[in-house]
Amino acid sequence: MKGISYSRYGGLEVLAYGEVRDPKVGPDAVLVKVCAAAVNPVDWKCREGHLDSLLDAVFPVVPGWDVSGVVVQPGASVTEFAVGDEVIGYVREDFLGRGTFAEYVAAPVRTLARKPRNASFAEAAGLPLTGLTAYQVLHRVLQVGRGDTVLVHAAAGGVGSIAVQLARNLGARVIGTASLAHHDYLRGLGCEPVAYGEGLAERVRGLAPEGVDAAFDTVGGEALAVSAQLLAPEGRLASIADADVVGYGGRHYWARPDAGDLLRLTELVEQGVVSVHVSRTFPLDRAAEAYRLNEEGRTRGKIVVVVDWQDAEAEADGH
The missing domain is CATH 3.90.180.10 (Medium-chain alcohol dehydrogenases, catalytic domain)
Known part of the structure; x- marks a missing residue:
């Protein structure tokens, strides 16, 4: 073949x-x-x-x-x-x-x-990979629920865009980092976009003065460090890109194959919740x-x- x-x-x-x-x-x-x-x-x-x-x-x-x-x-x-x-x-x-x-x-x-x-x-x-990553991090690691404010990095990317949709379906408010070219796309997903780069922490604080309840890092490095600074008391932090997240009190996570979770994602696509x-x-x-x-x-x-x-x-x- x-x-x-x-x-x-x-x-x-x-x-x-x-x-x-x-x-x-x-x-x-x-x-x-x-x-x-x-x-x-x-x-x-x-x-x-x-x-x-x-x-x-x-x-x-x-x-x-x-x-x-x-x-x-x-x-x-x-x-x-x-x-x-x-x-x-x-x-x-x-x-x-x-x-x-x-x-x-x-x-x-x-x-x-x-x-x-x-x-x-x-x-x-x-x-499959992006969906399972987003689903398992939001449900199992960050335990996102109704009323939470969630920060998602690279929110227009593969994992990020699915995470935005899933978090919104859970009743969370979502702030997502992305380049300006992707901001309208993110607004269409129900996300409040903020630009990358210098001043990111201040821009996020302008939207969430009390901090974010959960931060989902898909980038690593400086994005991870900023995420740790932006957490509210008892805030949760996860990264799929940088094992240094453990030093900030968060969780480094790999998605695992799970037929049940994958079937749930299929159902969410069929319901129009996820695309x-x-x-x-x-x-x-x-x-x-x-x-x-x-x-x-x-x-x-x-x-x-x-x-x-x-x-x-x-x-x-x-x-």
Whole structure:
């Protein structure tokens, strides 16, 4: 089958398009025909070796953890899905090797849920990792509830935009950091936008003089430090980008595959509570371009690689 792979750690130059090994389907997995796979920052961090202390790499590595597609073969123990079912998945295992940037992927059942009926395959591919990250941080770590004021960094990005929508659905007031170009987009999501850069703390305090009840850092560094300064008494802090959050009394969090949480996200999309904005799509053989855009870090919503153009019915800007 065709896919993207890399045989050593490195930059974009190590990515290759061509034949990759066919996946083996274990008893607790299903074989998914990939329609689309979203790009996430963790993908290129893995490719550059930054997570080598956490995850073994079985070279050649097919990258990618997000997927939308169609079940073509259930494993021997699988009763949850049948041939023809449309699914989404956060297909993260405890090693790097068989990812989603290929024509097929063997996905453990614990990583999958049914695809939202009202989302295209491209949109659905952008939901699993970002959605689970936002959902689990807001519910399990920050425990956001009605009346809370929540600060979300990079609120127009993949995780941030989902976090804004979920927090609003929980009854929270949301303040989100973003460049000026994204402020109207955030207002449309029900978020109060503030600009990055010098004076950020003062701008947030102008909106929340008593401090914020919860801060969700997706950037790290200075954004994390500012977040800690802006917390109200008993305020909660979480970061998915910077382990130094622990030194500020917060929690460093990785999303985990959870079929129940993923199904809840599917339901929220179908209810119109959550939507995924796809800014660009690329065919599989141009995945390196998708990575390059993601690494620049200025994208609104998600960048998606469409593997099967006929099935995926990509709806983004004509690419």
